[in-house]
Amino acid sequence: xxxxxxxxxxxxxxxxxxxxxxxxxxxxxxxxxxxxxxxxxxxxxxxxxxxxxxxxxxxxxxxxxxxxxxxxxxxxxxxxxxxxxxxxxxxxxxxxxxxxxxxxxxxxxxxxxxxxxxxxxxxxxxxxxxxxxxxxxxxxxxxxxxxxxxxxxxxxxxxxxxxxxxxxxxxxxxxxxxxxxxxxxxxxxxxxxx
Amino acid sequence: xxxxxxxxxxxxxxxxxxxxxxxxxxxxxxxxxxxxxxxxxxxxxxxxxxxxxxxxxxxxxxxxxxxxxxxxxxxxxxxxxxxxxxxxxxxxxxxxxxxxxxxxxxxxxxxxxxxxxxxxxxxxxxxxxxxxxxxxxxxxxxxxxxxxxxxxxxxxxxxxxxxxxxxxxxxxxxxxxxxxxxxxxxxxxxxxxxxxxxxxxxxxxxxxxxxxxxxxxxxxxxxxxxxxxxxxxxxxxxxxxxxxxxxxxxxxxxxxxxxxxxxxxxxxxxxxxxxxxxxxxxxxxxxxxxxxxxxxxxxxxxxxxxxxxxxxxxxxxxxxxxxxxxxxxxxxxxxxxxxxxxxxxxxxxxxxxxxxxxxxxxxxxxxxxxxxxxxxxxxxxxxxxxxxxxxxxxxxxxxxxxxxxxxxxxxxxxxxxxxxxxxxxxx
Numbered sequence: 001x002x003x004x005x006x007x008x009x010x011x012x013x014x015x016x017x018x019x020x021x022x023x024x025x026x027x028x029x030x031x032x033x034x035x036x037x038x039x040x041x042x043x044x045x046x047x048x049x050x051x052x053x054x055x056x057x058x059x060x061x062x063x064x065x066x067x068x069x070x071x072x073x074x075x076x077x078x079x080x081x082x083x084x085x086x087x088x089x090x091x092x093x094x095x096x097x098x099x100x101x102x103x104x105x106x107x108x109x110x111x112x113x114x115x116x117x118x119x120x121x122x123x124x125x126x127x128x129x130x131x132x133x134x135x136x137x138x139x140x141x142x143x144x145x146x147x148x149x150x151x152x153x154x155x156x157x158x159x160x161x162x163x164x165x166x167x168x169x170x171x172x173x174x175x176x177x178x179x180x181x182x183x184x185x186x187x188x189x190x191x192x193x194x
Numbered sequence: 195x196x197x198x199x200x201x202x203x204x205x206x207x208x209x210x211x212x213x214x215x216x217x218x219x220x221x222x223x224x225x226x227x228x229x230x231x232x233x234x235x236x237x238x239x240x241x242x243x244x245x246x247x248x249x250x251x252x253x254x255x256x257x258x259x260x261x262x263x264x265x266x267x268x269x270x271x272x273x274x275x276x277x278x279x280x281x282x283x284x285x286x287x288x289x290x291x292x293x294x295x296x297x298x299x300x301x302x303x304x305x306x307x308x309x310x311x312x313x314x315x316x317x318x319x320x321x322x323x324x325x326x327x328x329x330x331x332x333x334x335x336x337x338x339x340x341x342x343x344x345x346x347x348x349x350x351x352x353x354x355x356x357x358x359x360x361x362x363x364x365x366x367x368x369x370x371x372x373x374x375x376x377x378x379x380x381x382x383x384x385x386x387x388x389x390x391x392x393x394x395x396x397x398x399x400x401x402x403x404x405x406x407x408x409x410x411x412x413x414x415x416x417x418x419x420x421x422x423x424x425x426x427x428x429x430x431x432x433x434x435x436x437x438x439x440x441x442x443x444x445x446x447x448x449x450x451x452x453x454x455x456x457x458x459x460x461x462x463x464x465x466x467x468x469x470x471x472x473x474x475x476x477x478x479x480x481x482x483x484x485x486x487x488x489x490x491x492x493x494x495x496x497x498x499x500x501x502x503x504x505x506x507x508x509x510x511x512x513x514x515x516x517x518x519x520x521x522x523x524x525x526x527x528x529x530x531x532x533x534x535x536x537x538x539x540x541x542x543x544x545x546x547x548x549x550x551x552x553x554x555x556x557x558x559x560x561x562x563x564x565x566x567x568x569x570x571x572x573x574x575x576x577x578x579x580x581x582x583x584x585x586x587x588x589x590x591x592x593x594x595x596x597x598x599x600x601x602x603x604x605x606x607x608x609x610x611x612x613x614x615x616x617x618x619x620x621x
Contacts, residue, residue, distance in 0.1 A: 032316030097475030190571035191485020
């Protein structure tokens with residue numbers, strides 16, 4: 001199949017697809033260069049709820065004790081209780097159905113993959129990227145274990161982490177991820193959703 | 195070069211450099227001399243405002259005590275009380291970066307990668323992006339917490355002394371120049387089944403936001419220009435995403451990566467900080483669109499009317515749903531309303547300036563405005579908003595960390611007292 005100039009124009013507008021058959025991108029020639037697989041891997045830090053981008057490595061709560069003490073406790077407190085400098089990571093579970101809901105990690109965060117993603121991309125401040133993948137698995141396990149979400153001995157890795165169900169996973173509207181994108185279908189109106 | 199050079203010599207040198215520019219003789223030596231020699235405070239090189247104008251953003255930077263040197267910003271609000279027309283100068287545009295300082299990026303080194311569910315993952319330099327057909331669009335950008343009873347505006351919001359900068363300063367409006375995101379998505383070829391993009395910034399912490407592909411294909415912009423010049427560092431230099439009409443959090447600054455995927459990626463901010471809890475314990479998330487809102491900027495909180503007589507009541511109105519169709523103004527606390535005049539241009543998802551002639555008779559007055567957008571959506575009163583959210587008005591008087599709802603677009607009343615002082619009268 002050849003892509004006519006009309007189709008190319010439509011593709012540029014996102015109205016039609018000119019697919020893989022074309023070595024060159026439609027419309028604007030050779031602008032941009034193709035990244036290597038390694039470049040994509042190096043740039044892509046995003047971990048979705050299915051965890052399909054999670055790298056190899058593994059860790060347990062026990063393995064994180066020293067890392068937590070060395071790299072996290074200064075801001076988050078020796079027991080993850082939080083401080084003026086950084087939020088609470090462990091404990092603080094209270095009610096959500098009040099005007100003063102308890103929005104802690106254990107009580108509120110819907111996905112364990114987010115814990116991994118955020119530690120990996122943002123922690124510790126000024127030393128982002130210094131933790132190995134196994135360190136991040138271990139720290140995630142440490143936080144989840146200390147919050148009584150997983151058992152002490154559980155090994156977290158690319159296969160097990162996405163299966164961890166966070167206590168507040170069902171606490172969001174809409175519940176199904178497929179339903180989030182359409183404000184209209186959700187009954188949102190004038191900046192407010194039900 | 196010595197900084198002790200006399201102003202006169204410096205002026206002469208600058209003059210010579212300017213002359214060589216004018217003659218088109220931009221040799222590398224004279225260009226270099228020019229760039230290195232002109233102090234940034236020179237009005238002829240890069241303009242400064244009059245020393246008699248002193249509006250600034252207000253906000254706070256706190257030292258992060260445990261990480262040496264790290265600073266946390268708690269948001270910087272724009273001085274709406276003295277805003278003119280609809281454009282916010284880039285130097286006064288509100289800032290929220292969730293505590294992350296602007297990265298020091300050389301635009302020549304900056305690259306944007308688009309990958310994921312695409313036929314041709316590509317890395318673009320900024321120069322390549324600038325080679326593409328550009329557009330300039332007027333759009334407001336507003337923090338979802340703007341004017342809310344929680345967060346940055348939460349504390350002052352409860353005070354009668356609050357100014358419009360305190361309560362509503364987390365909105366700004368600019369002419370943004372860049373390339374429609376659809377154009378680059380067309381270049382990479384979005385695959386069937388893709389339904390979201392994940393946008394990522396270059397700052398420490400690499401803020402990440404999931405945005406539905408439908409919106410990305412609709413009107414999102416990869417912006418490198420703001421009000422006729424390059425983006426300011428605190429606004430995402432050299433490249434940011436613009437997601438018109440949607441919560442500010444979507445407009446990822448220092449944009450380095452767009453990942454095309456098939457579901458929202460539940461990054462930290464969107465899944466844990468930005469959902470709004472309901473009283474039944476469930477939380478609304480991805481509310482996205484900012485509703486119709488307006489606020490009177492003059493007279494507004496903290497200002498002082500002088501003598502009785504003529505005043506123009508003026509303010510700003512905007513809606514994430516489209517163009518402002520109508521703004522009504524009441525001077526009697528909402529008992530009666532008059533249509534305000536809307537100033538041109540009236541642009542969808544942009545600030546619109548309104549005005550109404552008013553003669554102050556020296557009596558107490560309650561000034562407020564109400565916006566209706568071209569979708570027919572009307573800005574609610576606090577009572578209407580409370581009903582919609584299933585809370586009572588006391589809810590909004592709770593300590594600011596608790597009543598944590600964004601997209602707060604209640605009508606804002608300002609009370610004019612007999613002595614001419616103007617104060618916040620919402621709560």
